[in-house]
Amino acid sequence: xxxxxxxxxxxxxxxAEALWLLQGSTLGRLVYVQxxxxxxxxxxxTWEYGRLVVRTPVQAxxxxxxxxxxxxxxxxxxxxxxTVTVAGPAEVITDPNEDAHYRRTLTGWTYGPHDTIIRIHPxxxxxxxxxxxxxx
Numbered sequence: 174x175x176x177x178x179x180x181x182x183x184x185x186x187x188x189a190e191a192l193w194l195l196q197g198s199t200l201g202r203l204v205y206v207q208x209x210x211x212x213x214x215x216x217x218x219t220w221e222y223g224r225l226v227v228r229t230p231v232q233a234x235x236x237x238x239x240x241x242x243x244x245x246x247x248x249x250x251x252x253x254x255x256t257v258t259v260a261g262p263a264e265v266i267t268d269p270n271e272d273a274h275y276r277r278t279l280t281g282w283t284y285g286p287h288d289t290i291i292r293i294h295p296x297x298x299x300x301x302x303x304x305x306x307x308x309x
Contacts, residue, residue, distance in 0.1 A: 181252055183301045191257045191300030194244075196220045199279075201244030203229045203291070205237040205263075217279040218242065225259055225293040226266070228279035233265045233289045240293055247303065254303045261296035265289055 186194070195218075203216045216229035225242055240263035247254035266272050275290045282288075 180306050182304050182306045184304050186255070186300040186302055188298050188300075191298050192220070194246075194255050194300055195225075195257045195259065195298075198244050198246065201227075201242055203227055203231065204241040204243060205239075207235060207237070215282060216242070217281070218244070219275075219279060223295075225295060226275055226279070227291045227293060228275060228281050229289060229291065230281070230283040230287045231289050231291075232287055236263055236265050236289060236291055239263060240291070242293055252303065252305055255300060256303070257298070257300040259293060259295045259298050261294045263291050263293050266292055 199217050199219070201216055201218055203214045205212050212231075212235075214229045214231050216227045218225055218227045220226075227242060239261060241258060241260040243256065243258045245254060245256035247256075266275065272290050279290070
């Protein structure tokens with residue numbers, strides 16, 4: 174007699190689907206290394222003109238040359254969801270008009286020196302769906 178039970182699988186998605194998932198979300202995490210320690214900061218984002226714009230509570234001077242941004246949606250009740258990771262060169266947005274625009278459109282958590290708008294030029298985009306499957 175065979176017994177079927179549900180298992181979780183991670184299924185890789187295409188780059189186009191990963192970007193679609195990213196664009197449908199607004200909340201994620203900026204990840205970078207500072208003094209040999211991994212730093213993770215909450216962030217809000219928008220995707221514009223092939224670039225990821227992120228508002229995060231980090232000092233502008235601490236923004237690295239490259240950064241990783243991770244966003245996900247996990248449904249605990251159904252054990253399903255997805256995760257997307259974007260990595261590439263990062264730069265602080267210094268143009269006052271552009272900075273003001275993103276401060277109006279992306280909600281921040283802090284204000285002052287720990288409130289920075291960053292642009293990430295994606296070199297890699299990867300995504301996975303968390304799916305329920307069956308094993309026999």
